[in-house]
Amino acid sequence: MSRIGMCQLCNSQKKLCDAHIIPWGLYPKSSNIRAYTLSSNRQDPRPKGVFDRNILCAECDRQLGRFDDYAAKVLLPWPRRRDLYKREDGFLERGSLGSKYFAYWIKAPDIRLLQGFAASLLWRSAVTSRDEIQIELGLADLERTRRVFEQDDRSSYFDILVQRMPRDIFSKFVSGPVKLDGAFQFCMSGVVLNIYLKRHDTPPEADCLVLGRTSDLLVGFVPFWGSKFEESFREIVMKDRS
Numbered sequence: 001m002s003r004i005g006m007c008q009l010c011n012s013q014k015k016l017c018d019a020h021i022i023p024w025g026l027y028p029k030s031s032n033i034r035a036y037t038l039s040s041n042r043q044d045p046r047p048k049g050v051f052d053r054n055i056l057c058a059e060c061d062r063q064l065g066r067f068d069d070y071a072a073k074v075l076l077p078w079p080r081r082r083d084l085y086k087r088e089d090g091f092l093e094r095g096s097l098g099s100k101y102f103a104y105w106i107k108a109p110d111i112r113l114l115q116g117f118a119a120s121l122l123w124r125s126a127v128t129s130r131d132e133i134q135i136e137l138g139l140a141d142l143e144r145t146r147r148v149f150e151q152d153d154r155s156s157y158f159d160i161l162v163q164r165m166p167r168d169i170f171s172k173f174v175s176g177p178v179k180l181d182g183a184f185q186f187c188m189s190g191v192v193l194n195i196y197l198k199r200h201d202t203p204p205e206a207d208c209l210v211l212g213r214t215s216d217l218l219v220g221f222v223p224f225w226g227s228k229f230e231e232s233f234r235e236i237v238m239k240d241r242s
Contacts, residue, residue, distance in 0.1 A: 079219075122158075162211070163194070
């Protein structure tokens with residue numbers, strides 16, 4: 001259902017659309033497993049997701065969609081064996097804490113599109129009135145997000161790290177953002193996007209973990225059990241069963 005209102009991006013009175021905060025393309029889609037999300041519906045195995053009818057017109061939503069589509073294309077696919085991180089001796093580096101492998105490479109990602117995705121995700125989460133996914137951003141950071149996804153202002157880029165949960169049913173969910181160690185973390189179908197508002201200092205040998213510091217991006221595997229997202233998952237399951 002659409003309504004006439006003020007689009008918060010173009011500041012025009014237009015027909016507003018059902019704009020997903022976390023893009024629909026990053027939600028789990030499966031007909032043979034239970035997919036839990038923030039707005040889980042027990043009657044529908046394919047969740048509708050969290051959307052806001054009061055923030056975007058269809059044209060602006062489509063403009064942000066180009067970032068969303070690229071992020072889903074690059075971040076969601078499970079890594080191929082040839083992309084897994086190898087030690088200097090050529091053997092695969094094994095993981096720990098419940099992860100079979102240590103990390104994998106995303107080769108030559110489009111930095112502009114992934115920065116635009118992260119910035120637009122922050123912006124949508126800041127302007128929405130949906131409590132389950134809303135974050136607080138200061139005015140300066142809110143304007144910064146727009147400079148990134150509207151103008152590709154590289155001086156405003158965020159430090160972004162991507163992590164991946166193990167490939168099992170427990171990663172098939174979407175949670176609200178978590179503020180942890182100076183970053184907003186978004187979990188989307190097992191992909192954990194860490195967006196730092198301030199510079200995230202790393203030793204030179206770890207620069208490959210931060211988007212844009214090297215040509216390729218290294219994505220580290222992280223455990224589900226014991227993480228903040230396990231808490232979110234439990235809350236979602238309990239809500240779904242109530």
